[in-house]
Amino acid sequence: MKVKVQLDIKGLIESGNFRTLKTVLQQQEPADILELIDELPPDEKIVVFRLLQKDQAALVFSELEYDDQIALINLFKEERLREIISSMDPDDRTELLEELPANVVNRLLSYLSPEDRELTLSILNFPENSAGRLVTPKCVELKPQMTANEALEKVRKEGPDKETVYTLMVIDETRKLLGTLELRDLIFSDPSKHVEEIMETEPVFVHATDDQEKAAEIMKKYDLIVLPVVDNEERLIGIITVDDIVDVIDEEATEDIQRMASMGTTYNSYFHVKPWHFFVKRLPWLVALLLIESVNGNVIARFEHILASLPVIAAFIPTMMDTGGNTGSQISALIIRGMALNEIKLKDWWKVLLKETLIGLSIAATLGVILFFRSMLISSSLQICFAVSVALSVVVIFSNVVGALLPFAASIFKVDPAVMAGPFLTTIVDVFGIIVYFLTVSQLLPA
Amino acid sequence: MKVKVQLDIKGLIESGNFRTLKTVLQQQEPADILELIDELPPDEKIVVFRLLQKDQAALVFSELEYDDQIALINLFKEERLREIISSMDPDDRTELLEELPANVVNRLLSYLSPEDRELTLSILNFPENSAGRLVTPKCVELKPQMTANEALEKVRKEGPDKETVYTLMVIDETRKLLGTLELRDLIFSDPSKHVEEIMETEPVFVHATDDQEKAAEIMKKYDLIVLPVVDNEERLIGIITVDDIVDVIDEEATEDIQRMASMGTTYNSYFHVKPWHFFVKRLPWLVALLLIESVNGNVIARFEHILASLPVIAAFIPTMMDTGGNTGSQISALIIRGMALNEIKLKDWWKVLLKETLIGLSIAATLGVILFFRSMLISSSLQICFAVSVALSVVVIFSNVVGALLPFAASIFKVDPAVMAGPFLTTIVDVFGIIVYFLTVSQLLPA
Numbered sequence: 089m090k091v092k093v094q095l096d097i098k099g100l101i102e103s104g105n106f107r108t109l110k111t112v113l114q115q116q117e118p119a120d121i122l123e124l125i126d127e128l129p130p131d132e133k134i135v136v137f138r139l140l141q142k143d144q145a146a147l148v149f150s151e152l153e154y155d156d157q158i159a160l161i162n163l164f165k166e167e168r169l170r171e172i173i174s175s176m177d178p179d180d181r182t183e184l185l186e187e188l189p190a191n192v193v194n195r196l197l198s199y200l201s202p203e204d205r206e207l208t209l210s211i212l213n214f215p216e217n218s219a220g221r222l223v224t225p226k227c228v229e230l231k232p233q234m235t236a237n238e239a240l241e242k243v244r245k246e247g248p249d250k251e252t253v254y255t256l257m258v259i260d261e262t263r264k265l266l267g268t269l270e271l272r273d274l275i276f277s278d279p280s281k282h283v284e285e286i287m288e289t290e291p292v293f294v295h296a297t298d299d300q301e302k303a304a305e306i307m308k309k310y311d312l313i314v315l316p317v318v319d320n321e322e323r324l325i326g327i328i329t330v331d332d333i334v335d336v337i338d339e340e341a342t343e344d345i346q347r348m349a350s351m352g353t354t355y356n357s358y359f360h361v362k363p364w365h366f367f368v369k370r371l372p373w374l375v376a377l378l379l380i381e382s383v384n385g386n387v388i389a390r391f392e393h394i395l396a397s398l399p400v401i402a403a404f405i406p407t408m409m410d411t412g413g414n415t416g417s418q419i420s421a422l423i424i425r426g427m428a429l430n431e432i433k434l435k436d437w438w439k440v441l442l443k444e445t446l447i448g449l450s451i452a453a454t455l456g457v458i459l460f461f462r463s464m465l466i467s468s469s470l471q472i473c474f475a476v477s478v479a480l481s482v483v484v485i486f487s488n489v490v491g492a493l494l495p496f497a498a499s500i501f502k503v504d505p506a507v508m509a510g511p512f513l514t515t516i517v518d519v520f521g522i523i524v525y526f527l528t529v530s531q532l533l534p535a
Numbered sequence: 536m537k538v539k540v541q542l543d544i545k546g547l548i549e550s551g552n553f554r555t556l557k558t559v560l561q562q563q564e565p566a567d568i569l570e571l572i573d574e575l576p577p578d579e580k581i582v583v584f585r586l587l588q589k590d591q592a593a594l595v596f597s598e599l600e601y602d603d604q605i606a607l608i609n610l611f612k613e614e615r616l617r618e619i620i621s622s623m624d625p626d627d628r629t630e631l632l633e634e635l636p637a638n639v640v641n642r643l644l645s646y647l648s649p650e651d652r653e654l655t656l657s658i659l660n661f662p663e664n665s666a667g668r669l670v671t672p673k674c675v676e677l678k679p680q681m682t683a684n685e686a687l688e689k690v691r692k693e694g695p696d697k698e699t700v701y702t703l704m705v706i707d708e709t710r711k712l713l714g715t716l717e718l719r720d721l722i723f724s725d726p727s728k729h730v731e732e733i734m735e736t737e738p739v740f741v742h743a744t745d746d747q748e749k750a751a752e753i754m755k756k757y758d759l760i761v762l763p764v765v766d767n768e769e770r771l772i773g774i775i776t777v778d779d780i781v782d783v784i785d786e787e788a789t790e791d792i793q794r795m796a797s798m799g800t801t802y803n804s805y806f807h808v809k810p811w812h813f814f815v816k817r818l819p820w821l822v823a824l825l826l827i828e829s830v831n832g833n834v835i836a837r838f839e840h841i842l843a844s845l846p847v848i849a850a851f852i853p854t855m856m857d858t859g860g861n862t863g864s865q866i867s868a869l870i871i872r873g874m875a876l877n878e879i880k881l882k883d884w885w886k887v888l889l890k891e892t893l894i895g896l897s898i899a900a901t902l903g904v905i906l907f908f909r910s911m912l913i914s915s916s917l918q919i920c921f922a923v924s925v926a927l928s929v930v931v932i933f934s935n936v937v938g939a940l941l942p943f944a945a946s947i948f949k950v951d952p953a954v955m956a957g958p959f960l961t962t963i964v965d966v967f968g969i970i971v972y973f974l975t976v977s978q979l980l981p982a
Contacts, residue, residue: 253722271719272701276694331755341872348868351869386912396843409857423805431806458826511861
C-alpha cells in the first residue's frame, strides 16, 4: 500500500540526489509527474526526463504544453529524442508534429521506423480538427468467422500492445468494418459461438475526414468509450478513445468561450502563451470593434443640437448601451450554447424569434418602468423620464431579437455563431441603440 | 446488416399502424428513439412508450428532458410507471427524483423494492452536484485473495447486470477499497495469480461528498473510464462511469457560459424551458445591472457644464464604454476559463497582474493612436483628439487589469468567477470608464 508524500523535486535536482529522484519518479503516474514538473525550467525538466523509463517519458512528453515540447526537443540528446518519439502513441505524435516547423518535423520523422513514418504521414494528411487526427490504429481486429474462444485468445495475445481491448473491431479481408464486439459480450458468450453471431452488426462510426466535433457528438449520444474511424470506402483506419473526446469537448468549449469574448482562439494554457501572442490574438478584434463603433460618434455628433440644449440626455447614453448590451449578451449566449449542443437547429429560428419577442416584451416593459422611476432622480421633467423609458424599452426588445437571431445569421454564412456574442454583439447593438435612443428622444421631445 | 430508413412516426401513430411501429422501434438504440420522439406531444410520446420493451423504455425515459418526464409521469398507467421507475439505473433515478415535488417523489419511491428505495434515498442524501449523486452501485466487487480465474468467473456470472465490468473493485470485509483491477489486466494475467498481486494498489477515488467537478477533473487527469466513490471511512459506495462525466463537463461549461452572460443557470435545453422561466432567470440580473449603472447618469450629470459647452465630448462616451468593455471581456473570459480548467490558480494572481499590465499597455498604446486619428473625423480640435485618445488608453489599461483580477476577487469570496464576466464586468468597467473619461477630459480641456 502506497502513501502520499510531499516531494521537493527542485531540491533533489539541486542537491544532485538523482538516485532517490529516479526511484520515486518511476513509481508515479504520468499525470502526476506532469504536475510535479510543470513549474520547472526546461533544463531541469530535461534532468527529470533522463530519469524516467522510456514509456513513461513518452507519455509525459505527450502531455506537455507545446512551448515545453519545443524547448525539450532542442535540449534532448538525439538518442533520447529518438526513443521518446518512437514510443509515443500515434495520435499524440501527430498532435505534436502538426504544430512544429517543417525542418523539425522531417528530423523527427527520420527517427521513426518506415511503418510508423508512413502511418504518421497518413494521419497528418487528414484535415486539421478532423476525426482522423485523433485516430490510433492500435486496436484488436477480429474476423467474423472466428469463434469467441479464438477471439479471446487473440485479445490475450495482442492486447498488451493495444490502446484498448474493450471494444474489438470486426473486419473482412478488404478491411471493411462489419461490426464491433464489446469485450464484455465476448466474455459472457458461449466460447464456441462465432464472432459474427455476437457482434453489433450496425456499429456507429465516423469517417476520418469528419470534424472531431461530430465524433464527440456521436460518442456522447451513444455513451461509447471507443469509436471506429473508417475511410471513404468504409475500411477501418483505427479507433478514437473516449479520453481524447473528453479533451475535444473541453477544447471546443474553450474555443466557444474565447470566440464569444471576441478574440482569436488559443488552446495552450494561459501561462504557456507569450504576452505577444495574446496581443496578436486580441488586438485585431479590438481595432475592428473600435472602427465599427465609430458610427456612434457620428450619430451623436448629428444630434449635437439636442445635447447642447438638453445635456441631461447624455446621462442616459450609458443606460441604453449597457442595458441593450446586457440583454443581447444573455440571449446570444443561450442560443450559441444551444446550437453548440445541437439543441437548437437552424430551422428553429422562427420558434426562437416568437419566444424571444415575447420574453423581450416582458423584460422591456419591466425595465422601462424601473428606468422611469430611476430617471426621476436625475431629471425633474416627466417628459424626459417618459421619453427615456420608452427608448430603453425599444432598445431592449431590439437587442433581444438581434441577440437571438445573429447566431442564426452567422450559421447561414458558415461563420461560427460564437463570434456573434459578447463584444461583437454589444458593439452592433450599441450602434442601433444609440440611433434608436436619439430618434425616440428627438421625436418625443420636440426641441 | 441493417440499413438506414426514414420513419414517419407521427404518420404511423395517426394511422394506428402500431404493429409496424413496435417492430421498428424495438430495433432502435435508446438515443435514436429519443431523437425520433423529441418533437411529439406528450400524448403521442405515451403511445410510443407503450410499444417499447421495459428496459428500452427505462433508458429512453431517463434521457428525456425534465418537462417531458413530468408530463409522462402524469400520463402513464400506474403499472407502466412502476416498471419504468424500477428498471431505471440508480443514478438516473436520483437525477429524476431530485427535481420532482415531494408528493410525486413519495409516490415513485413506493413503487421500488425496499433495497432500491433505501439505495435511492441514500444517494439523494448526498449534496446536490456532488460525486455521490452520480454513483451507481452496479459494479463487480472482488476480494484480494481470489485467483484471477475465480475473479473472471465472478465477472462472467455477475457482469450482465452491472453497469460496467471494465474496472473491477477490490474490497475487504468492511467494504474498504483496497484496489482496482482493470479487466484487461485480469484477462492477460496468469489464471492462478491472486487478485491482490495484479490489482492497482493505489487507486484514485473520490469521496461521495466531493463536488462532481472534482470527479471530472480526476477522470480527465488519469484518463479513467471508471472512478470509485467512497464514504468518509473509505468504504466503497459505488462507481462513476465516464459517460456521466462527459455530461458533467458539458453541464459545467453551459453553467459557466450562462453565468458569464450574467443570468441564472438552467440545464434544460432551450425549447424545454418556458418563456416565464427564462424571464425569471434573466430579469433580476438586468435590473441589478440597471441600478448599478445608474452611477453613470449621475457622473455625466455632474459634468453637464462641459457637455453644454462642448457637446462633441458626448460622441466619445460610447467609445470609452465599448472599448473598455471589450477589453475587459476578453481578458476575463481567458482568466475564467483558465480557472475552470485549473490552469490558473488563486496564488497566480500576481503573475496574471504583471502579464496583463504589459499586454494592457501595448493594447492601450495601439488603440490610443488609432482613436487619435479616428477622432479627427469628428472633431477638428487636436486638443480634443489628444484628450480623448489619452482617456481611452487609461480606460483600456484599467479594464484589462480589472477584467483580469475580478475573477480572482470572486474566487476569494467563494463566488463563481464566471459571474465576473460579460455584462457584469462591462457595467463595472463602464462606470469607472466614464469617470476616468470625464476626469481626463476636464483636466486636459480646461473649460
